[in-house]
Amino acid sequence: SAVISQKPSRDICQRGTSLTIQCQVDSQVTMMFWYRQQPGQSLTLIATANQGSEATYESGFVIDKFPISRPNLTFSTLTVSNMSPEDSSIYLCSIQGENTGELFFGEGSRLTVL
Amino acid sequence: QKEVEQNSGPLSVPEGAIASLNCTYSDRGSQSFFWYRQYSGKSPELIMFIYSNGDKEDGRFTAQLNKASQYVSLLIRDSQPSDSATYLCAVMDSSYKLIFGSGTRLLVRP
Numbered sequence: 001s002a003v004i005s006q007k008p009s010r011d012i013c014q015r016g017t018s019l020t021i022q023c024q025v026d027s028q029v030t031m032m033f034w035y036r037q038q039p040g041q042s043l044t045l046i047a048t049a050n051q052g053s054e055a056t057y058e059s060g061f062v063i064d065k066f067p068i069s070r071p072n073l074t075f076s077t078l079t080v081s082n083m084s085p086e087d088s089s090i091y092l093c094s095i096q097g098e099n100t101g102e103l104f105f106g107e108g109s110r111l112t113v114l
Numbered sequence: 115q116k117e118v119e120q121n122s123g124p125l126s127v128p129e130g131a132i133a134s135l136n137c138t139y140s141d142r143g144s145q146s147f148f149w150y151r152q153y154s155g156k157s158p159e160l161i162m163f164i165y166s167n168g169d170k171e172d173g174r175f176t177a178q179l180n181k182a183s184q185y186v187s188l189l190i191r192d193s194q195p196s197d198s199a200t201y202l203c204a205v206m207d208s209s210y211k212l213i214f215g216s217g218t219r220l221l222v223r224p
Contacts, residue, residue: 042202042216043158092157100146100165101206105157 002027004106006093012112018081021109023093028073033103034066035092043092049076083113116141118205120215128223133190135201135218140184143208147179147186150202152217158202161188193222 003026013019023032034046046066047055055068069077080087093106117140127133135149146165150158164170164177164186176189186205190197203215 043214045211090157097160100163101210101212102146102148102160102163103204103212104160108157110155 001097001104002029002095004093004095004104006091006106006109008109009107010110010112012114013083014114015084017083018079019083019111020077020079021091021093023076023078023106025074025095029095030073031096032070032076033094033096034068034076034078035094035105037090037092037108039088046078046091080111083111085113087111088113116205116207116213118203118213118215120201120203120218122216123219124221125218126221126223127193129193129195131193131222133193133197133220133222135188135190135203135220137186137188137203137205137215138184139186139203139205139213141205141207141213142181142184144181144184144205145208146206147177148204148206148212149175149177149186149188150204150214151197152200152202154199161201190220193220195222195224198222 049070200217
């Protein structure tokens with residue numbers, strides 16, 4: 001299966017700042033997915049990133065808060081803008097497998113906002 | 115709103131026992147079902163998937179699906195302390211998105 005690398009693995013951020021998370025895949029993929037996992041909670045899909053088009057955001061998530069780039073078929077970034085403590089979460093990049101739509105995840109980026 | 119429900123646990127079982135993890139879902143159009151294991155501080159890893167009614171076995175793991183009852187379960191035989199983790203049920207809805215349950219924490223006592 002593909003190797004999915006995320007950077008940073010963790011960071012501590014100040015309120016009001018923005019942070020960009022990078023996701024690199026070692027093979028070309030059509031869609032990349034960004035999930036959030038808040039403390040003690042399950043995974044929530046933020047958006048789907050397709051190369052060459054605008055990301056598709058889920059209900060409750062907006063582009064101004066979570067801008068996404070997808071410059072090529074192996075790379076994507078998610079920016080968490082104007083952070084507040086409520087944004088403290090693990091952010092996960094994922095790709096879809098070839099069987100029945102299973103997802104594979106990167107190692108995650110753990111953000112703590114003070 | 116499409117939902118996937120799991121008991122948060124913890125489910126505590128002795129080493130060598132069978133652990134039974136359960137999941138219900140609301141979207142009758144769901145076709146594919148997944149079980150992920152997540153160790154503390156790590157990202158989820160896929161254990162197995164199932165899309166037909168009945169049982170599917172893979173080593174010590176058995177997934178069971180009952181679409182009529184909108185119920186999917188995971189059995190772990192001969193549970194080991196290394197199986198202690200949070201188990202996430204995920205359901206692919208009718209729009210091909212994965213919806214995750216909140217997870218069941220499993221503790222296997224030595």
